[in-house]
Amino acid sequence: MPPRKVEKTDQEWREFLSAEQYLVLRLKGTEPPFSGEHYRNKAKGVYYCAGCGSPLFSSETKYDSGSGWPSFWSPIDEQAVEYAEDFSYGMHRTEVLCATCQGHLGHVFDDGPPPTGKRYCINSIALKFSAHSGEA
Ligand code: FE
Numbered sequence: 001m002p003p004r005k006v007e008k009t010d011q012e013w014r015e016f017l018s019a020e021q022y023l024v025l026r027l028k029g030t031e032p033p034f035s036g037e038h039y040r041n042k043a044k045g046v047y048y049c050a051g052c053g054s055p056l057f058s059s060e061t062k063y064d065s066g067s068g069w070p071s072f073w074s075p076i077d078e079q080a081v082e083y084a085e086d087f088s089y090g091m092h093r094t095e096v097l098c099a100t101c102q103g104h105l106g107h108v109f110d111d112g113p114p115p116t117g118k119r120y121c122i123n124s125i126a127l128k129f130s131a132h133s134g135e136a
Pocket of ligand 1: 049050051052053054098099100101102103
């Protein structure tokens with residue numbers, strides 16, 4: 001069954017999110033590289049949407065792309081994310097959105113590692129990490 005959609009008004013998002021989260025998740029901003037909380041995180045666990053709490057990515061598919069943003073070769077479930085064409089800034093990129101709340105997460109590129117060859121380049125601030133229980 002597809003996840004239940006989370007919908008809020010712009011005002012509700014402004015009140016719910018921090019200013020930095022709002023800028024990325026709702027206004028499709030990008031945090032500066034090497035600035036976020038998660039790009040160096042190697043702990044085992046799950047990355048949840050900072051907007052709605054849906055599970056989006058797993059440490060199992062995280063790798064160090066050297067980009068300064070948390071990078072994954074797959075979402076935790078293809079149903080968890082949606083895609084949109086993005087022609088902003090004179091580039092043609094594929095935007096990655098949370099399927100549940102339509103929050104902007106980042107972009108996906110075709111220069112990732114096996115087995116998918118995909119690089120999900122995701123803003124740390126769009127994610128909340130939760131370590132697997134029993135892990136440090
Ligand atoms: Fe979400």
